[in-house]
Amino acid sequence: MIMKNFLLVAAVLAVSAQVYAADPTAGKEKAKACAACHGENGVSQVPDFPKLAGQYNDYLARTLNDYKSGARKNAIMAGQVANLKQEDIADLAAFYSIQKALATKY
Ligand code: HEC
Known part of the structure; x- marks a missing residue:
């Protein structure tokens, strides 16, 4: 019985430890919805829309979640993030x- 419980706990831990492996190729497809404002590769041509290219991965994820919440x-x-999983x-x-990212010229 103890062994059975141990195996159950181990299995649950193994499943919860699986982290989603982000896929930039899938991201490129999804980014088409963002391109009108942020540019095809995240280099916006319009000052009103921030450049996203080369921004830190965790900053982008955090920011999108902050818009969502x-x-x-x-x-x-x-409106853009409302339906993002x-x-x-x-x-x-x-x-x-x-x-x-574009280098900033001084
Ligand atoms: C209709 C134009 C438009 C579209 C489409 C759009 N955005 Fe934005 N985005 C903006 C504007 C405007 C801001 C600046 C908002 C602010 O000041 O917080 C912004 C800000 C951001 C930021 C924050 C940047 C920073 O430096 O903090 C991220 C990240 C972002 N957008 C990602 C996306 C993603 C991903 C998509 C597609 C799912 C998308 N946006 C679609 C207009 C747009």
């Missing part, structure tokens, strides 16, 4: 974070 308020972005957010963050 309302912790960061923006009417446009709230955690997998979508992870894929989008993975995609934008590996895009080449």
